[in-house]
Amino acid sequence: MSSPVDQLAILWYPPAYDIRVEKVAFPRIEHPDDAIVKVKLAGLCGSDLHIYRGTAGLTESCVCGHEFVGEVIELGSSFHPASRDRPSLYSTLKVGDKVISPFTVSCGECHFCRLGFTCRCAECCLFGTPSTPGGQAQYVRVPKAGGTLYRLGEVVVAYAGQELEMRRSIPKLADSSLLMLCDILPTGVFAAFQALNHPKSLPMTTSHPYPHSSTIVTLKGAQAPSGLRQHDTVLLIAVIGLGPVGMCACIAALDTFYTKGLDFKLVAIDLNEARRSKLARIYSKISQEQERGYLQVASIEDSRNIVSEWSNGVGCSVVLEAVGNNSALSLAYELVRPFGCITSVGVHSNSTVPFTGQELYDKNVSLDFGRCPVRAMFPMALDLLVRRQDIFGEIGGEVSLVDKVVGFSEAGRMYEEFDKGKCGKVLFDPWK
Ligand SMILES: NC(=O)c1ccc[n+]([C@@H]2O[C@H](COP(=O)([O-])OP(=O)(O)OC[C@H]3O[C@@H](n4cnc5c(N)ncnc54)[C@H](O)[C@@H]3O)[C@@H](O)[C@H]2O)c1
Ligand SMILES: [Zn+2]
Ligand SMILES: [Zn+2]
Numbered sequence: 001m002s003s004p005v006d007q008l009a010i011l012w013y014p015p016a017y018d019i020r021v022e023k024v025a026f027p028r029i030e031h032p033d034d035a036i037v038k039v040k041l042a043g044l045c046g047s048d049l050h051i052y053r054g055t056a057g058l059t060e061s062c063v064c065g066h067e068f069v070g071e072v073i074e075l076g077s078s079f080h081p082a083s084r085d086r087p088s089l090y091s092t093l094k095v096g097d098k099v100i101s102p103f104t105v106s107c108g109e110c111h112f113c114r115l116g117f118t119c120r121c122a123e124c125c126l127f128g129t130p131s132t133p134g135g136q137a138q139y140v141r142v143p144k145a146g147g148t149l150y151r152l153g154e155v156v157v158a159y160a161g162q163e164l165e166m167r168r169s170i171p172k173l174a175d176s177s178l179l180m181l182c183d184i185l186p187t188g189v190f191a192a193f194q195a196l197n198h199p200k201s202l203p204m205t206t207s208h209p210y211p212h213s214s215t216i217v218t219l220k221g222a223q224a225p226s227g228l229r230q231h232d233t234v235l236l237i238a239v240i241g242l243g244p245v246g247m248c249a250c251i252a253a254l255d256t257f258y259t260k261g262l263d264f265k266l267v268a269i270d271l272n273e274a275r276r277s278k279l280a281r282i283y284s285k286i287s288q289e290q291e292r293g294y295l296q297v298a299s300i301e302d303s304r305n306i307v308s309e310w311s312n313g314v315g316c317s318v319v320l321e322a323v324g325n326n327s328a329l330s331l332a333y334e335l336v337r338p339f340g341c342i343t344s345v346g347v348h349s350n351s352t353v354p355f356t357g358q359e360l361y362d363k364n365v366s367l368d369f370g371r372c373p374v375r376a377m378f379p380m381a382l383d384l385l386v387r388r389q390d391i392f393g394e395i396g397g398e399v400s401l402v403d404k405v406v407g408f409s410e411a412g413r414m415y416e417e418f419d420k421g422k423c424g425k426v427l428f429d430p431w432k
Contacts, residue, residue, distance in 0.1 A: 009137035016054025027141035035145035036074040043067030066103035066127035067182035068135025090146035102374035108147025118375035186377035188248020195318040195343040204235040241323035242270035272421040341366035407432030
């Protein structure tokens, strides 16, 4: 069968706010490690908005989108059964296989990929940029596809005893649910994981004072001093930004608290009332039959009083930032307590951050920034996706993360609405 000459895609044009649906060239295999994927669904993400608003520094038009699930229609010559010493997909991936793509390319073979720091792969590229056309298209070229893509059939989940259950559940997952794995759910899980495993939050999550709380400490014969009070180990946490990523971060943090039986108080902050209400409904659902912990949604103004009241003016142990602007970072610094940590997953394009070295020093604040290593976080995100199908399984419901699935003809309107916070997560069906 010969491939078509062109295809439909959603394009962004500089300088800003210009989205067009146009015919572009059908993607071709350019390197033996490439795969061509027929896109079944593509996501619209807060990260697309940085490009949309013209703040990402791009000057050339590009095919948008970095979240897509689809089916392999063509493979480069590196894919063959005798492929050796390479990621397993090079010897097993077949035309017709269903695949999920992380939002960045990762080779699976370099030092960073081997360590699990896949977002900083030596071959890393971001889909939806001029150099790597994105997934809001009917077809997309995936570089280093044997290291980048997931084929669900092969997923081995590192949870003892649950593998069988996962194998039963995974084939039932809808494409709209699987799409959460391209970016927003791993990123939410990553934010919560980074914050709750930070040495500065371990005293609260392990009930051992610092530094005995850290397993890396080997003080032979030394006893952790006792005397922690019950309220010392209640983890106070703020999540700033309740777009799809911030909501996933809240869900991932709640899941960790409930699974580990931890006490917590979480304030979830956004300036958008509709987003706060959505998270409040999600929390009511998730917290059913849970006795510990408390989540409160708040406006920016209210969040300061809430944190002050909860902590006697001390502040939060950890603050997750999922917005991507300096006003959110300033609030994070205000809310974090001395010896606390700020985990920021928002994409920042400002040339400065809104705190000085002295301010960081005087509060002993740890800063954690950057892109999610989706490929590495995938098993944890998949596990949560399977267990929380009440949130991630449906479309357009009261507590659904995905708001709607639309055709390309609605792209311009959807970018505008999502940018203004008038809708939640939107998916594009290129064949609708
Ligand atoms: N680190 C990563 O790997 C990664 C992955 C995906 C997305 N992101 C980034 O995460 C951020 C969130 O993504 P999203 O899809 O949820 O986007 P989004 O734009 O839908 O969500 C941002 C939310 O922040 C709120 N907001 C804006 N300014 C605020 C402020 N000063 N204080 C509190 N809330 C504020 C908005 O009302 C909105 O609800 C974006 O910056 C996106 O680029 C990063
Ligand atoms: Zn994204
Ligand atoms: Zn790599």
